[in-house]
Amino acid sequence: MTMERQRRATRRQTLVGLGASGLTLAGTTMAAAQAKVAPITVVINQSPWFDSFCKTVELYEKETGNKVELDVNPFAGSLEKQRNSVRAKQGQYDLLIMNSGWFAEMYFGGFVEAITDIDPGFKLDPDVFTLGDTVFFDPAKKTMSRGGKLMSVPISPLIPVLYYRGDLYKAAGLTAPETFADLEANARKLHKPPRLYGIVQRGARGPATVSFDFYPYLYGFGGAIFKDQAAGDYKVTLNSEQGRTALDYYIRLAREAGHPKTAAMDQADLIQNMVTGKTAHVMMVIAAWSQMDDPTKSAVVDKVEFAPTPHAPGLTTAPGLGHWLGGVAKNVPDDRKRATVEFLRWYQTKPAQMATAQAGGIPVSAAIYREPIADERKYRWMKPLAQSLPHAISALNFPEAGEVIPILELGLNQAIAGETNSVVALNSMADQIHAVMAKYGYNTGKLPNLT
């Protein structure tokens, strides 16, 4: 009996064992199937958020057994490598990490394959921010809107937010500014140059420097560069009354509560002024948050607070997008395209995005901003960022953006440096942008000159 029992037990055990073996075998086979996707190569730039991306990729490799190679470059170098690769007969890079300044060039040029064309079953996670709908593209209408195909998955949703000195605010009895009037009042109150500037702005001429800094002011006052890009209406509206109000405000803030050398300030100067405690405010890309609390770099650890960029009364915050999107190159073999889609499918999941956040990155999924992590002191930037992201604006959604940006950079820098006034600068920029859009056959027009 006992023996029989034992035998039965053994038989049962054998069956369980067989079942378990079967399941293990199936699991192994599935894992093996996952691991079977081809290795992929990612071309990416060396940014403050790169380390977090790198750690997230390591996690992907560990979890799936798939291989990902990263080709890391400086900003301009990454663009050149991408251009060289996508224009060749067969590309070297499978996943292109595209900046807001050049993703349109990749879409319009036909260099990126729609993700849903590679895998019709691919669904963008509903929690993932679509960042001004720049992940979609309609090749027929040449516009970016939800009606278009899914071309990319957000990799880093970079936008500017307001960094302000919480300790100084507390001492002065101030509250976080919501409107531009609040910001100006607070900046003036704290402005004690040269020991402390009310605000430091990024007014230098560069690849996308002063223009990126100006967007939250322009859009926050209700202005815009074009009438309606999503509808294909490229009428230039930069020289509107709202545009003038925004530029006048920017210049007044710089002259009366800002750094005396605003026209020469770049992002590194903003960070330097903030971490050395020389400014009460900066409006800067969120990727710099970790430097504020790094005791090896910062003299203001735990003293910096974050808020959405201010806006005019009755409007919402409107930061300009300086984001990064991941698109699959068209000129790579199909197996590598599928492997890249597998990576993107994994990257947009909540666990992957949580890993990104914990590694110091900026999550692209709204789900993370609802988690308890967003209430932790260390991640105090998360809530203001989550508030801002749905309102973020992509300023230039066409491949000739590279010709428009230098016009903005020069015109804005001239006005900020005092070489011309805001009216002349805005009219001149509008004229030049209109000429570019007309040259390339866009549906364009312009407002009457400001007087």
Added chain:
Amino acid sequence: MGERSLAPPIATTTATGPVGAARRPLHNDLLARWGTFGPALLLMLALGVLPLANLVYTSFHTVTWSDGRATFTPAGFTHYLALVDDPLLRAGLKNTVVFAVCAVGGQMLLGFALALLCSRVSRGRVLYRALFILPILIPGIVIGAIWKLMLNYDFGLVNQAIELVGFEPRNWLGDSATALASVIVVDIWHWTPFCFLLLLAGLESLPQDPYEAARIDGATWWQELRYITLPLMAPALLVTFAFRLVIAFKVFDEIYLLTGGGPVTATEVVSFTLYQRFFTEDRAGYGSAMAVAIIFLCSLLLVMALSVRRRSEGPA
């Protein structure tokens, strides 16, 4: 002609034979010439002329990308005509001329002065030379980092030094009034050793007889310099000036690293404008036209410098 012949020696020895045999050496001579010149000519065409021809061809087209393919649309002289109205190019040309003349002028003066001093030093000459040529050995990117730190408004050594003596700090690289001058100073610091080396070599190769005769006649140091050294050094000075001028005309790294062409267009130079138009804006056709125009200007500059040199040497 016979002296310049590249034909093998056997051709001249067989040329003394009968008439029928003499034709073969001539034929061999031609073959030998083409055999030796041909590959070099092909190589030169492939490496020099072909890329240039491609650049010129592209400059007459507008290049656009669609469906992953490039389309070349004929543009005639549109790009060349547009160069005239390009505000960045205009500012770049003006600044490049100012930059090249001031920087090279400064380098020539300093380089020649240092070379004169070093040529008279009898002890420790090797040490001085090593010290003087140090900046030219430093990579451009390091020079950018060194001077970006030196000229920083908030914590740069230059501002700290002038504050010590009671002056207000200046935004050397960010102020339109000082940005170009600051970059010129950096370039002088960087390239003076180049002039120093060439001019020192020139000074050391000068004949000593005129100096000995002058000293016997009681000439002063200044008279030696004015009436012997400078006339004898004129060809070396002109060649150094011409070389440096062409190199200065192509300045890019210092501008890219220190000012990015700003503030506004205070330090915009033609190479930087070309970089923006061709690479950043990806306008291959227009950028090529600009490149052709810049090559033409550089060549013109070199021809002018060489003709001045020839004139200074007088008739042979």
